[in-house]
Amino acid sequence: MPLVDTHAHLHFPEFAEDLDAVLARARAAGVRATVTIGTDRDTNPAAVALAERHPEIYATVGIHPHDAGAATEADFDALERLARGCAKVVALGEMGLDFFRNLSPRDAQERAFRRQIALARALRKPIVVHCRDAHDETLQILAGERVDEIGGVMHCFSGDVEVATRCLDLGLLISLAGPVTYKNARALPEVARFVPEDRLVVETDCPYLPPHPHRGQRNEPAHVAITAARVAELRGTDPDALGEALARNAARLFHLSLP
Numbered sequence: 001m002p003l004v005d006t007h008a009h010l011h012f013p014e015f016a017e018d019l020d021a022v023l024a025r026a027r028a029a030g031v032r033a034t035v036t037i038g039t040d041r042d043t044n045p046a047a048v049a050l051a052e053r054h055p056e057i058y059a060t061v062g063i064h065p066h067d068a069g070a071a072t073e074a075d076f077d078a079l080e081r082l083a084r085g086c087a088k089v090v091a092l093g094e095m096g097l098d099f100f101r102n103l104s105p106r107d108a109q110e111r112a113f114r115r116q117i118a119l120a121r122a123l124r125k126p127i128v129v130h131c132r133d134a135h136d137e138t139l140q141i142l143a144g145e146r147v148d149e150i151g152g153v154m155h156c157f158s159g160d161v162e163v164a165t166r167c168l169d170l171g172l173l174i175s176l177a178g179p180v181t182y183k184n185a186r187a188l189p190e191v192a193r194f195v196p197e198d199r200l201v202v203e204t205d206c207p208y209l210p211p212h213p214h215r216g217q218r219n220e221p222a223h224v225a226i227t228a229a230r231v232a233e234l235r236g237t238d239p240d241a242l243g244e245a246l247a248r249n250a251a252r253l254f255h256l257s258l259p
Helices: 019-028 042-054 067-071 073-085 106-123 135-144 161-169 188-194 221-235 240-252
Strands: 003-008 030-037 055-061 091-099 127-132 152-154 173-176 200-202
Touching: 003 106, 003 200, 003 221, 003 240, 019 030, 019 221, 030 091, 030 221, 030 240, 042 055, 055 073, 067 091, 067 106, 073 091, 073 106, 073 200, 091 106, 091 135, 091 152, 091 240, 106 127, 106 135, 127 135, 135 161, 161 173, 161 188, 173 188, 188 221, 200 221, 200 240, 221 240
Parallel strands: 003 030, 030 055, 055 091, 091 127, 127 152, 152 173, 173 200
Antiparallel strands: none
């Protein structure tokens, strides 16, 4: 099945010892490209450096809501330099709101979110959106900041069909991750059946959120095939045909060159 892992953190320490083997397993599973996601002052340059070393890896740069409270002007300046200076930076993010853990003050999260959307609009790049327990607030900001002008993806979607509809109305793609394979997936199977094929992508969010039956283990890009197969099963469609469509969607969103 041809696939793109639209959200990974391959530059994290969890992959420092065996990245070559991880990438080999991804290729064997049909993963043509992986987008490794920056989240703060340290991981942004690491994501870019990794993408520059590997042709099948692309990068994003952003300030995660957990890190918004500590972000400085220098961090935003560095983010912009990386986004402007490297052709393999395909989006800004991950950015957004997280009112579940609240590791940064809500007003700081909202300011950082708005600032990054404005920068993405200036750079004409899509965005990668993190949203946890903050759907109404996130969607209000996205609408007010005219996300439809640049596009983006709701990473690791955790809402229901109503929320998915609101995201689609803003021009966003929906990304499904390992939780869609869990027995307690709640609304996600219905979302997987509901989202139009041309608005759907898949991801791992590795090293986090491994799909069943790998829960409790380190996640990795090869496992995106398990998530895609489950989505195909839920939709009653051919896995290879769906994989091709999901890869095309990712390539269109991020302007990827797929082998």
